[in-house]
Amino acid sequence: MESILLAAVALFTERGYDATSMEDLVRALGITKSAIYHHVSSKEELLRLATGRALDGLFSVAAAVDLMPGRAIDRLERLVRGSVAVLVAQLPFVILLLRVHGNTAAERDALERRREFDRFTAELVKQAVADGDLRPDIDPVVTARLLFGLVNSVSEWYRPGRGLGSGVTGGDGDLGDAICKLAFDGLRAP
């Protein structure tokens, strides 16, 4: 089942979900169509399972953050670190999620959950601004978008096991660190 899901994610990401057929998947896997339908009922179910991997990870981070005591800015930082960890752990699924457009019900549902996560982020940002902990001279909605634009942009270049940069041997923790330093404290030398 896992190999079917991974092959589907690779095809959906490369060619687009619309342009991929179950026949393409049969060819890529070299198994029979009935072997696939033994595990999943449709292409749409594969998209739900794949985007679910990324979204369930993000929502479990949000749920943990929601239970955290303390200031909104600390919870926001935790949300960012947790999201980077999900991105690193579920990279192919997150990349697919970020490319979903929304023509079918499964795509629209994934987009709606993404928006729900964005609203959760924007609320934390608003609260942290109200607490006086985040700068008030950037709109909270813009801040939330830039912050997660920054996190998601990592999917464009980060590949597990390759380290963080040319000659840099940092792990995922360092990536969360680098993003939080840039986003919360800025690049300017203290």
Place this chain on the structure above:
Amino acid sequence: MESILLAAVALFTERGYDATSMEDLVRALGITKSAIYHHVSSKEELLRLATGRALDGLFSVAAAVDLMPGRAIDRLERLVRGSVAVLVAQLPFVILLLRVHGNTAAERDALERRREFDRFTAELVKQAVADGDLRPDIDPVVTARLLFGLVNSVSEWYRPGRGLGSGVTGGDGDLGDAICKLAFDGLRAP
């Protein structure tokens, strides 16, 4: 010619460059094939023209920055602001550029120019770190990637004329401001 280019960019972005044929373009424009070939010699030429709009903009910013006197951190900030302005002014072309993969010569050339721009950015970052103006605890290559990941992520949500966020009526200048505040000084309230 402009309408042919814009239609080509829309199709390349939506379906992918590989999956788009000159016949698709003929159909989208409702003109004859020979009318298109009167203006351009090939699909590849259209890709070169389209990615060139984005790349020429970015390289003219880099050239201006290169001539600027003063500290590397100030030139870097100018590069970021200028790149945001190019993104806003040439949005469909930048979106296409960011999706180019690299199977044909025109795509590979565009990718090579993108890498050249990235090297220019990374050099400025290194110089600003050496000047003691940027924090030394993030690798310069990672910093350059995160910085332009942040800038490019704007293409995911910014649409001209809609303002910056929900209820925010800022212009492009505000967008460059918001990005530079976040990236250089951080979101934490001063």
